[in-house]
């Protein structure tokens with residue numbers, strides 16, 4: 001299973017706990033990087049400014065996030081971007097004052113007293129208690145140290161760390177307000193989440209906003225609509241269920257072809273599984289009940305026994321079953337593993353499928369192709385022995401690197417998440433030895449492969465350690481495109497065994513991997529990465545043949561070229577009309593056609609073509625055979 005692979009716009013790096021409780025356990029505290037300290041400190045400064053402007057503001061949590069920070073606040077005044085200038089001005093005063101972030105260790109009782117006096121996340125005592133801070137305090141385990149951080153008159157409940165002084169905050173800018181619920185729970189009060197960006201200095205802050213501006217121009221929803229790649233049809237098909245148009249389907253199928261070739265060469269075999277399964281499947285896998293809220297509600301199916309020896313009219317013979325749309329492919333693959341007796345000779349067994357999954361995402365969370373309810377996943381499950389693990393795992397990494405090269409991705413990182421001891425039996429399956437053993441295997445494999453990785457404690461999946469693969473698009477925006485998981489628990493739940501050399505039955509390890517993620521997210525990423533200017537092999541319209549005028553002999557010559565290209569599976573269109581050639585070229589450029597073959601009387605004479613490439617301009621006249629051979633080679637080699 002890809003554990004929440006959509007949760008990939010990782011907005012809260014080392015502060016998942018902070019995001020919900022505003023309290024950072026001592027073991028998580030040290031994990032804050034320098035820039036995260038700066039960003040989190042900026043959240044304190046923003047709260048200082050807001051409570052000065054609106055003294056009744058009640059703050060909840062204010063963690064650092066990617067590129068900045070936020071602070072959740074309950075306030076009768078509805079903060080809008082129109083207020084930002086005023087808030088920023090107050091923040092600048094605090095930064096200019098260069099206040100020290102002073103740590104004050106307090107007893108639980110003292111902390112409670114402060115909260116009851118409304119003194120937390122405030123500049124002075126207030127008539128109403130600091131209600132969220134009070135709640136957070138109650139959630140801090142007995143015996144854990146409690147501390148305040150004070151800058152100027154502002155005191156907040158916080159475990160830190162921060163920068164030394166407010167003056168150390170480099171450059172910041174408030175960006176937007178979102179609404180949220182306290183602790184993310186709809187039953188709790190609604191809060192305003194005020195976001196800001198913060199960086200070491202002005203140059204970095206400006207570069208960030210420039211990147212955002214570029215990202216806006218490259219927005220996959222905008223380009224997807226302009227190019228006719230996909231549509232959303234909330235009224236009939238449903239929200240979050242994209243329809244792939246012919247041009248988008250071209251990209252989908254090219255990616256599948258790439259995956260199939262690559263996986264074939266790496267010894268995978270392909271399988272196909274239905275889109276739904278009985279409740280028993282997901283109870284066995286453990287997705288039910290734990291994952292239930294991310295699944296579509298079940299279908300109740302009453303199966304009447306119509307065989308001869310029963311009566312249709314006898315309600316006793318009706319069997320009721322619940323079916324679920326599959327939210328992941330693994331359980332189906334596990335059943336394929338179990339379908340035949342397996343021996344050590346069958347391992348490693350690599351089952352691959354571009355599997356369609358359905359996940360229930362709240363409508364407010366849906367975002368173009370980035371967050372959807374139907375996903376086509378580049379999935380595979382590798383069943384192997386412990387001895388085979390390292391080489392299998394390395395081969396998966398090699399595959400990633402190969403793909404990065406194909407797509408020209410230069411910056412990437414593997415984020416290796418391990419378990420936390422405290423979570424055993426709750427957040428993590430209770431197998432302490434297996435956790436350590438598998439994590440060591442993964443760590444060694446990562447180290448030996450020389451791949452760029454970071455290790456994060458206490459963020460693993462339920463069944464085993466996971467690796468999120470983050471890539472940066474050409475404009476420097478980060479995406480998590482894929483998640484790998486090592487699973488030592490679910491194969492056991494499904495009773496998967498193989499007969500080992502010594503004739504004993506053993507449980508295989510399972511590696512879940514999906515290097516190209518889902519079509520939805522990956523194509524969304526590629527649209528931004530290429531700004532819609534896809535390389536030849538991926539371009540929906542690879543070639544357009546344009547004639548200068550509509551002379552019959554010229555058009556016949558052009559048709560001959562089109563036929564040759566089509567016979568070789570090149571996606572080619574034509575523009576043989578009488579319109580001026582400059583207009584035809586302009587049109588093809590706007591439509592992002594990759595290569596134009598322009599044909600005039602002189603080309604006809606010389607059995608040649610003039611080649612133009614989108615964004616590169618005129619490449620000159622080439623003999624027809626050479627131009628065609630170039631196209632075939634560029635497509636075959638998937639040149640970027």
Ligand SMILES: [Zn+2]
Pocket residue numbers: 001002328329330381512513
């Ligand atoms: Zn899986």
Ligand SMILES: [Zn+2]
Pocket residue numbers: 040041044149158159160161162
């Ligand atoms: Zn703090």
